[in-house]
Amino acid sequence: MSAIQNSFDVVVIGGGHAGIEAAHAAWKIGVKTAMITMELDAIGRMSCNPAVGGVSKGQIVRDIDALGGLMGLLTDKAGIQFRMLNLSKGPAVWGPRAQCDLKAYSRVARETLENCKGLHLIQGELAAFDRMPNGKMELTLLSGKRFETKTLVITSGTFLASKMFTGLETSIGGRVGEPSADALSKSILSNGLRLRRLKTGTPSRLDPSTINFNILQEQPGDENPWPMSDRSAGPIDNGNCCWITRTNIKTHDILRSGFKDSPMFSGRIKGKGPRYCPSIEDKINRFGDKDGHQLFLEPETKDVERVYLNGFSSSLPAEIQLDALHTIQGLEKVRVMQIGYAVEYDSIDATQLYPTFECKTIPGLYFAGQVCGTSGYEEAAGQGMIAGINAALKTQNAEPFMLGRSESYIGVMADDLSHFLLDEPYRMFTSRAEYRLFLRSDNADSRLKDRARKIGMIDDAQYAAWETRKAEMARVQKYLAETPVTAAEINPFLEAAGQAPTRESIRLNTVLRRPGIDPEAFFQKFVPNSKLIRRDMWNLFAEEAYAGFFARQAKEIEHEKKMDRIKLAPDTDFSQISALSIESRERLAEARPLTVGSASRIPGIRPSDIMVLTHWVENH
Numbered sequence: 001m002s003a004i005q006n007s008f009d010v011v012v013i014g015g016g017h018a019g020i021e022a023a024h025a026a027w028k029i030g031v032k033t034a035m036i037t038m039e040l041d042a043i044g045r046m047s048c049n050p051a052v053g054g055v056s057k058g059q060i061v062r063d064i065d066a067l068g069g070l071m072g073l074l075t076d077k078a079g080i081q082f083r084m085l086n087l088s089k090g091p092a093v094w095g096p097r098a099q100c101d102l103k104a105y106s107r108v109a110r111e112t113l114e115n116c117k118g119l120h121l122i123q124g125e126l127a128a129f130d131r132m133p134n135g136k137m138e139l140t141l142l143s144g145k146r147f148e149t150k151t152l153v154i155t156s157g158t159f160l161a162s163k164m165f166t167g168l169e170t171s172i173g174g175r176v177g178e179p180s181a182d183a184l185s186k187s188i189l190s191n192g193l194r195l196r197r198l199k200t201g202t203p204s205r206l207d208p209s210t211i212n213f214n215i216l217q218e219q220p221g222d223e224n225p226w227p228m229s230d231r232s233a234g235p236i237d238n239g240n241c242c243w244i245t246r247t248n249i250k251t252h253d254i255l256r257s258g259f260k261d262s263p264m265f266s267g268r269i270k271g272k273g274p275r276y277c278p279s280i281e282d283k284i285n286r287f288g289d290k291d292g293h294q295l296f297l298e299p300e301t302k303d304v305e306r307v308y309l310n311g312f313s314s315s316l317p318a319e320i321q322l323d324a325l326h327t328i329q330g331l332e333k334v335r336v337m338q339i340g341y342a343v344e345y346d347s348i349d350a351t352q353l354y355p356t357f358e359c360k361t362i363p364g365l366y367f368a369g370q371v372c373g374t375s376g377y378e379e380a381a382g383q384g385m386i387a388g389i390n391a392a393l394k395t396q397n398a399e400p401f402m403l404g405r406s407e408s409y410i411g412v413m414a415d416d417l418s419h420f421l422l423d424e425p426y427r428m429f430t431s432r433a434e435y436r437l438f439l440r441s442d443n444a445d446s447r448l449k450d451r452a453r454k455i456g457m458i459d460d461a462q463y464a465a466w467e468t469r470k471a472e473m474a475r476v477q478k479y480l481a482e483t484p485v486t487a488a489e490i491n492p493f494l495e496a497a498g499q500a501p502t503r504e505s506i507r508l509n510t511v512l513r514r515p516g517i518d519p520e521a522f523f524q525k526f527v528p529n530s531k532l533i534r535r536d537m538w539n540l541f542a543e544e545a546y547a548g549f550f551a552r553q554a555k556e557i558e559h560e561k562k563m564d565r566i567k568l569a570p571d572t573d574f575s576q577i578s579a580l581s582i583e584s585r586e587r588l589a590e591a592r593p594l595t596v597g598s599a600s601r602i603p604g605i606r607p608s609d610i611m612v613l614t615h616w617v618e619n620h
């Protein structure tokens with residue numbers, strides 16, 4: 001057996017979206033960190049659609065940015081088209097989204113990690129990990145190389161014991177052209193952890209020279225685009241467009257004729273697929289009466305080398321996919337460069353993890369990303385941040401870092417994954433967050449920057465810039481609350497916004513509570529010498545516009561935070577709390593909650609149990 005080559009504080013397995021954030025966060029906190037991944041050239045590879053963000057996913061990217069992470073910065077560098085989705089609704093549910101040049105994304109991700117001085121990037125496949133008597137983890141790569149680490153973060157995506165399917169054809173691999181990580185899957189099982197099968201899929205990639213773009217509806221980027229990160233230095237590239245087309249009855253008939261050879265419907269794929277990113281055959285099967293489904297044609301690169309057909313994910317036989325494509329407007333003569341396929345893989349049952357993503361039974365072992373049962377780059381990156389931060393903090397014997405459900409979508413996701421057993425891939429939605437009016441893309445910095453600063457994720461220069469913004473927001477907020485405006489001054493503005501004029505002077509802040517107001521025009525006109533950046537104008541606007549809701553929810557949130565502050569030791573012996581029912585003791589012993597708040601979210605735990613637990617903590 002070869003000697004141990006190097007010893008680290010944190011080792012991250014995988015260079016996908018979760019691995020990038022985990023390795024960067026641990027490095028930023030200042031501990032000795034390595035990323036080990038199968039292929040260094042595949043760092044940041046986008047397995048599926050060349051886009052980052054969207055509704056609720058965009059908020060996750062903003063939160064990663066506020067925490068000092070990379071996804072927003074990488075997207076701004078590699079983006080080729082930026083749109084704010086849901087603009088017709090309130091800012092709480094706006095979703096920043098960007099098409100990316102996927103080659104550029106992968107390149108800037110790798111360059112960014114290479115520029116992290118002292119971060120080790122190692123090419124190799126982890127075959128096994130074992131806990132050593134000294135509490136560290138020993139890692140053995142497929143090549144036989146060995147390393148040791150205090151903490152280990154596994155972000156292996158769709159690669160554990162993975163199989164790909166197109167019709168009756170099956171091959172081994174986690175992504176087209178890449179192998180499956182079978183040995184690691186076995187090692188996870190031999191460490192006593194539970195795995196289960198999930199499935200995801202991807203559509204065909206099309207040859208742009210065979211698409212009739214002239215007859216397709218173009219979808220340009222926003223006129224006044226938002227970058228993902230306010231830390232991005234350069235201008236963003238927004239000059240590229242996507243195109244829209246639709247399936248039709250003929251397409252559906254052809255697809256239906258292939259159902260008998262579908263690996264999904266024939267039961268050859270056992271894993272559950274993502275309900276909310278269904279394949280085209282799933283959509284037709286479930287919503288058979290619809291006469292068409294909208295499809296987006298998205299360029300994979302700025303020079304449109306290939307086109308991704310968003311909405312047409314499929315694992316039907318290749319000839320059926322191709323015949324069906326030829327019935328679609330604009331695609332009558334299309335040539336396919338890579339046919340759609342499904343992938344089935346092992347994922348970890350995430351109820352075995354704390355909301356820090358640390359394993360309950362193996363201290364120092366963390367999982368993050370698609371391996372935890374989620375679907376999506378952004379969900380993966382958000383988990384990677386939290387796992388990387390906690391893996392680093394653990395090596396410093398520091399308090400774990402957790403985000404609450406009222407603080408971030410990442411907190412909602414960590415809480416959901418660790419408490420509820422999923423039977424299908426988990427995708428984020430605004431409806432999963434009970435406090436979504438707080439979790440906006442405009443106020444990510446207000447919610448998270450100070451917390452990130454405390455754990456070393458935000459450097460002095462970044463924090464100074466944030467303090468300047470904070471001070472300006474406070475000044476303007478005070479000014480708005482204290483400054484009256486006469487009817488003569490404000491009425492032309494109100495009328496232009498379609499609002500009834502006022503007869504008396506009113507305070508400036510009350511103007512923002514009226515519907516139809518353009519905040520950017522308002523701040524420019526009524527706040528002299530404002531240095532607010534655009535994002536902060538919308539933040540102040542939303543704080544006023546939603547003030548009534550916030551006041552109503554404030555008590556609920558305070559109660560939840562209070563419960564989350566009541567800590568339970570990881571080794572709490574619930575069997576000794578005799579005032580709890582035997583059933584509740586068993587549930588608590590199994591779930592091992594770290595706070596009373598977390599205990600309250602375990603299925604089957606009742607309010608009376610929480611009262612007992614709270615008293616018990618007070619007396620111990």
Ligand SMILES: Cc1cc2nc3c(=O)[nH]c(=O)nc-3n(C[C@H](O)[C@H](O)[C@H](O)COP(=O)(O)OP(=O)(O)OC[C@H]3O[C@@H](n4cnc5c(N)ncnc54)[C@H](O)[C@@H]3O)c2cc1C
Binds near residue numbers: 126342
């Ligand atoms: C076919 C397909 C379709 C998808 N559709 C979409 C989509 O439309 N949109 C979307 O957002 N998401 C989609 N996904 C999922 C998306 O790829 C993931 O959500 C996202 O990439 C997850 O990031 P991750 O970091 O968890 O894993 P990945 O991006 O999969 O990265 C995993 C990394 O771990 C490495 N690795 C794995 N095992 C080992 C090992 N033993 N040793 C060393 N390195 C290892 C791999 O080489 C890889 O670099 C799809 C995935 C696939 C494969």
Ligand SMILES: NC(=O)c1ccc[n+]([C@@H]2O[C@H](COP(=O)([O-])OP(=O)(O)OC[C@H]3O[C@@H](n4cnc5c(N)ncnc54)[C@H](O)[C@@H]3O)[C@@H](O)[C@H]2O)c1
Binds near residue numbers: 049
């Ligand atoms: N892991 C998986 O299996 C898997 C598979 C497919 C999708 N996904 C996830 O779902 C997302 C893709 O799902 P989706 O189909 O809802 O698309 P999306 O998240 O990219 O888009 C969401 C909505 O935005 C609009 N939209 C789509 N393309 C657009 C474009 N080019 N420009 C402007 N608006 C556009 C559409 O109304 C769409 O319903 C990915 O971001 C990924 O996270 C995961």
